[in-house]
Amino acid sequence: MPVTRGFGGSPRRGRPDRLPPGQYDTGRDWPILTAEAQPRIDPEEWAVTVDGAVESPRTWTWREAHALPGSTYFGDIHCVTTWSMLDTTFGGVSVDTLLDLARPRPDATHLMAHCETGYTTNLPLADVTDGKAWLVWEYDGRPLPAEHGGPVRLLVPHLYFWKSAKWVDRLELLTTDQPGFWERNGYHDRGDPWLEQRYQGDP
Amino acid sequence: MSEAESPWTTGEVVEIERIGDRLVRLRLDVAARVDHLPGQHYVVRLRAPDDYTAQRSYSVASEPDDSLVELMVECLPGGEVSGHLHDVADVGDVVELRGPIGGWFTWAGEATAVCVAGGSGVVPVVSMLRHAASHGLLDRLRVVAVGRTLAELPYSAELLDHGAFVALTRENFGDRVAAPPYPDELEALVDGVERAYVCGSVGFATYATRLLGEAGVRSDLVRIEQFGASS
Numbered sequence: 001m002p003v004t005r006g007f008g009g010s011p012r013r014g015r016p017d018r019l020p021p022g023q024y025d026t027g028r029d030w031p032i033l034t035a036e037a038q039p040r041i042d043p044e045e046w047a048v049t050v051d052g053a054v055e056s057p058r059t060w061t062w063r064e065a066h067a068l069p070g071s072t073y074f075g076d077i078h079c080v081t082t083w084s085m086l087d088t089t090f091g092g093v094s095v096d097t098l099l100d101l102a103r104p105r106p107d108a109t110h111l112m113a114h115c116e117t118g119y120t121t122n123l124p125l126a127d128v129t130d131g132k133a134w135l136v137w138e139y140d141g142r143p144l145p146a147e148h149g150g151p152v153r154l155l156v157p158h159l160y161f162w163k164s165a166k167w168v169d170r171l172e173l174l175t176t177d178q179p180g181f182w183e184r185n186g187y188h189d190r191g192d193p194w195l196e197q198r199y200q201g202d203p
Numbered sequence: 204m205s206e207a208e209s210p211w212t213t214g215e216v217v218e219i220e221r222i223g224d225r226l227v228r229l230r231l232d233v234a235a236r237v238d239h240l241p242g243q244h245y246v247v248r249l250r251a252p253d254d255y256t257a258q259r260s261y262s263v264a265s266e267p268d269d270s271l272v273e274l275m276v277e278c279l280p281g282g283e284v285s286g287h288l289h290d291v292a293d294v295g296d297v298v299e300l301r302g303p304i305g306g307w308f309t310w311a312g313e314a315t316a317v318c319v320a321g322g323s324g325v326v327p328v329v330s331m332l333r334h335a336a337s338h339g340l341l342d343r344l345r346v347v348a349v350g351r352t353l354a355e356l357p358y359s360a361e362l363l364d365h366g367a368f369v370a371l372t373r374e375n376f377g378d379r380v381a382a383p384p385y386p387d388e389l390e391a392l393v394d395g396v397e398r399a400y401v402c403g404s405v406g407f408a409t410y411a412t413r414l415l416g417e418a419g420v421r422s423d424l425v426r427i428e429q430f431g432a433s434s
């Protein structure tokens with residue numbers, strides 16, 4: 001591809017190794033991107049269900065979810081629109097904890113996250129197990145703001161952030177892969193930022 | 204809803220117009236171009252001599268039938284890509300492009316729709332309007348465009364020509380006093396719509412979505428394209 005005439009780019013010095021290709025550090029400005037109107041969800045009325053290809057479908061209310069062993073993520077997040085935010089802290093519960101109780105069937109291979117708004121996103125089971133995914137209700141020690149998916153969003157920080165569905169209320173275990181909302185609308189099926197899996201047709 | 208994959212290609216700048224110190228309008232001849240749907244965007248990637256790259260997404264303003272792809276880019280403070288396009292880019296330059304992208308915020312006449320756009324958020328709506336005008340579909344597309352002043356609102360003359368309702372927040376316009384649009388000003392425009400599009404900054408999109416709700420539009424009909432940070 002051609003060099004752009006007259007383009008030098010921002011200073012490279014100090015560019016951290018942890019910034020995936022094509023990303024920039026947004027600092028503490030956390031952009032808000034949604035495709036649908038932001039819902040108002042009362043935590044007392046929120047609940048999350050794990051069902052589909054599981055031995056024991058389960059639903060947890062806000063209080064019941066908080067009674068599960070807590071888990072914290074400290075690290076970076078990456079959005080397909082090219083911003084990354086470093087050193088974030090999210091608190092909630094590990095998806096492993098929910099799956100341990102719902103017990104995915106042996107033929108379960110994928111998970112579809114469903115949201116209050118109808119938004120969906122699909123993930124291979126391997127991307128949401130072994131400490132890679134959370135349901136989170138705290139950001140930086142405070143309740144997760146509604147515009148960032150509060151009261152509860154999915155957090156899958158090793159993939160582009162459209163996978164970290166806002167306003168999540170159901171994790172459906174699947175026996176085959178099915179595309180979610182953005183995956184039907186031109187975006188990559190998996191979304192690994194280190195492989196720049198942004199759009200359909202990327203490696 | 205699925206779209207063909209769109210690999211990286213290149214576009215040559217055929218026309219460039221700098222509008223004030225905040226906007227630049229580019230018309231690009233795109234190699235191996237795939238036709239877009241009104242509302243879609245392209246990724247523009249700039250490459251430095253040491254192969255460092257920076258890329259950002261910009262909505263398309265042109266209609267699919269246009270032989271060129273038109274982008275209207277707003278300069279953001281310290282914007283690495285928008286700053287280059289505004290200050291340095293010139294006719295004959297070649298940039299890397301990828302697109303069209305996005306299969307959700309699109310309109311090609313399939314539904315009666317209202318668009319509420321703020322500032323540079325009018326860009327994808329201009330593509331929809333141009334397409335509607337070329338195909339006799341203007342009766343299916345109602346547009347509310349909100350700007351601070353007429354001079355700051357991109358494509359203001361064209362929006363008015365196509366019958367958009369323009370609301371200015373910082374200057375009086377005709378007999379309308381400077382103010383954001385009121386729900387009762389939208390009543391006739393939202394009557395019978397099957398879909399609504401909102402495009403603008405985060406603050407604008409939040410406001411516009413609430414406004415549509417107050418005017419009676421169900422939230423599940425609203426499709427949003429927004430940009431910018433929360434703080």
